[in-house]
Amino acid sequence: MKTTCTFYFILLLAISNQGLYAQTDFVKVWDARYGGDNIEVLTSFERTGDGGFILGGYSSSGISGNKTEAGRGGADYWIVKLDASGNLQWEKTYGGTADDFCYTVKPTRDGGYLIGGQSFSDSSADKTVNSFGGSDYWIIKTDSLGQYQWDNVYGGSDNEVLYNVLSVDGFNYALAGYSYSGSSGNKTDTCFGMKDFWILEIDSAGNIIWDKTFGGTGDDWLTDINSTSDKGFIAGGFSDSDSSGTKTNFSKGFYDYYIIKLDSNGMLQWDKDFGGTFIDGLYNVIQTYDGGYLMGGTSISQAGGDKTDPIWGLYDFWLIRTDSAGNKLWDKDLGGTENEEVFGSLTQLPDSAFLIAGCSYSNISGNKTELNLGAEQVWMLKVDDS
Secondary structure (H helix, E strand, O other): OOOOOOEEEEEEEEEEOOOOOOOOEEEEEEEEEEOOOOOEEEEEEEEOOOOOEEEEEEEOOOOEOOEOOOOOOOOEEEEEEEOOOOOEEEEEEEOOOOOEEEEEEEEOOOOOEEEEEEEOOOOEOOEOOOOOOOEEEEEEEEOOOOOEEEEEEEOOOOEEEEEEEEEOOOOOEEEEEEEOOOOEOOEOOOOOOOEEEEEEEEOOOOOEEEEEEEOOOOEEEEEEEEEOOOOOEEEEEEEOOOOEOOEOOOOOOOEEEEEEEEOOOOOEEEEEEEOOOOEEEEEEEEEOOOOOEEEEEEEOOOOEOOEOOOOOOOOEEEEEEEOOOOOEEEEEEEOOOOOOOEEEEEEEOOOOOEEEEEEEOOOOEOOEOOOOOOOOEEEEEEEOOO
């Protein structure tokens, strides 16, 4: 996967919509870049209540460019607040003296932000708590201007990587990623395999309410979690585990899409495995308006197993639509004759269609209709509910 050396953000606006089955035309409204004289990687952005945006990622730069705070050591968390036109309003750096990688930033109900990721630092600089092991989940809570309020770490004696945070009922938060640790530190469950999904709920002060581990005896790697209409959670990622641990289905190939449905207390309601005969990696799972689910990621599998379409190139995007119980309704392979290996995001639109975004190395081929301007390019698609 190619990394980006400067935060680079593009806002696209739909200016004509010819209906559910027509292609929507998008015209760029503005673009902007944010960074210093070293490496910045954008990993998360969200719309804010004032119509602007909050961007999160990590930076190795000191004071330079439009970065105004010195680095703390290695890579640091870096968050950037923009107005609706992309003008920088403020930015903040947080880190310890080792590497700290921010993977998610979310607005909170009190108008502040919750920032999370993976930290290798012990207590130093902005970090007030020592690591339990190699790397831990590290959460920072800020006010509406990005000013520090509190931080905490969650982990065991090995490595943990936090990918996503969610606001849940009241002022609690769900944290989700994966863990290599057994019961140790503030992790209460054993590890089932090499690495497992690890999901926690914390209160508004960062205290753990519950933590749960999910996976089989192989490798289970969580990449996304979202709230569901019944106040539970849908989470997903990669898995090469067969039926074992908390996983009830056998793997179809080398890696499969793996999703779990949880209730509001983190109890497993059901789990599903979807895959072709080779490698399939889930990056996004969302609940659809009818209560079902849509999964999106990348695939290098030909038709076989749960996959009905062959691939166009080496890597393609692969969508799977299910009902509310996780039973497959349809799947679709999307791509050109080169690589579509960086999956971005899924959004359901008001007309029930879906917007898919990612990166493509293909020119016109397969079901890709436009030439790239360079080797790698943002690729956006709209597909209907079928």
